[in-house]
Amino acid sequence: MELWAQAKTEEELHKNVRSYPMELMKPYFKPDLSFKISVETFCNRQSQAEKVTKIESFSYLPLEGPVKLNDPDVCLQLLEYYGLDSNHIPEKPYNLFFGRWIADGQRDVITKLSLKTRKFIGNTSMDPQLSLYMANQALVRNGDLVLDPFVGTGSLLVAASHFGGYVLGSDIDFLMLHGKTRPTRIQQKKHRDKDESVRSNMQQYGKDNQYLDVIVADASLPLWRPSFKLDCIITDPPYGIREATERIGSTKNYQISDHHLVGHIPSKVEYGLQQIYQDLFQFAAQHLKMGGRLVCWIPVVR
Ligand SMILES: C[S@@+](CC[C@H](N)C(=O)[O-])C[C@H]1O[C@@H](n2cnc3c(N)ncnc32)[C@H](O)[C@@H]1O
Structure with missing residues (x-):
């Protein structure tokens, strides 16, 4: 991912996304570029409804193109890190990251x-x-x-x-x-x-x-x-x-x-x-x- 912002809380993350230079984000906010925002949680499961709420919290981004869930031109991603202990999952993530997806890894x-x-x-x-x-x-x-x-x-x-x-x-x-x-x-x-x-x-x-x-x-x-x-x-x-x-x-x-x-x-x-x-x-x-x-x-x- 191209990292646009990271933080320890949701509020801080949004603040940091807002302060990421617009000229670096702008190339991906064009009317002819389809997009999607996805949420991934590490060591925690979230319902689709919870994910949608998180996706909508980025509505301030001036994304102009159509939403496309399958193979969009631009894929933005929120990653939430809940630690490594699946027996003690905290209520809020330890770290949050937001950025533009570039490619999948091949760890499999x-x-x-x-x-x-x-x-x-x-x-x-x-x-x-x-x-x-x-x-x-x-x-x-x-x-x-x-x-x-x-x-x-x-x-x-x-x-x-x-x-x-x-x-x-x-x-x-x-x-x-x-x-x-x-x-x-x-x-x-x-x-x-x-x-x-x-x-x-x-x-x-x-x-x-x-x-x-x-x-x-x-x-x-x-x-x-x-x-x-x-x-x-x-x-x-x-x-x-x-x-x-x-x-x-x-x-x-x-x-x-x-x-x-x-x-x-x-x-x-x-x-x-x-x-x-x-x-x-x-x-x-x-x-x-x-x-x-x-x-x-x-x-x-x-
Ligand atoms: C570290 S092992 C390589 C292991 C290999 N990468 C694998 O995954 O199985 C080094 C190899 O070099 C070979 N070797 C040692 N001396 C050599 C030589 N003079 N010419 C060609 N192969 C040699 C050994 O037989 C050994 O199989």
């Missing part, structure tokens, strides 16, 4: 994407609210190409697909991407379900048509051709606390014979935090289109 999506009900999760699956923030900060739009180079169980891909992104990811952990790591849920004793995968998660939310794929790969090594361009990179790199920070490499100097190359599992070395971010920024600089965004977490010592 957080519940929809809850990790509790998600098919495939791991120890480091990112919380849905934070994942949605990240996709929002990355400005993911319909049809964007979004990559997570440390994809894990794909939580960030789920969030990016919510905003219309076509998603792909990579991760060094073969077992993770194949849903073969130890189960994260306590009730799953030894084995994960056969169909646990990033793809299943996308299917669960009806986004499988936006799922491109995930690939087992080391983010420290070049994988994509240089001309490959992305709209967004959203990622949560490993910090070495809950998961290993590894990359392919060896401290020893040896040559693998052709005979042993087939089926060879490369050895890994420690992937230092500074190197991880250096590689990530380098990768983003090369593969993000102009104006594209990298959104990632960086651990700090506070």
